Amino acid sequence: MWQPISTAPFDRDLELAVMDGDGVHALVFPCRRILAGWTKSATNERLDISPTHWRTWKPDKTDV
Structure with missing residues (x-):
């Protein structure tokens, strides 16, 4: 689920x-x-x- 960009955390892939x-x-x-x-x-x-929203990055299983 997308979250407002103002709540984006630091030090995480997004x-x-x-x-x-x-x-x-x-x-x-x-x-x-x-x-x-x-x-x-x-x-x-x-x-x-200038992003508007964020969510946790979920790597594609083919990338791992």
């Missing part, structure tokens, strides 16, 4: 939802909240995004 002109989309990679915003979990690359 699935984020972002809005654009076509609607709401879930990002296809896990992200982490940091004090300055968001990073891509796998690379620690800083992301320039």
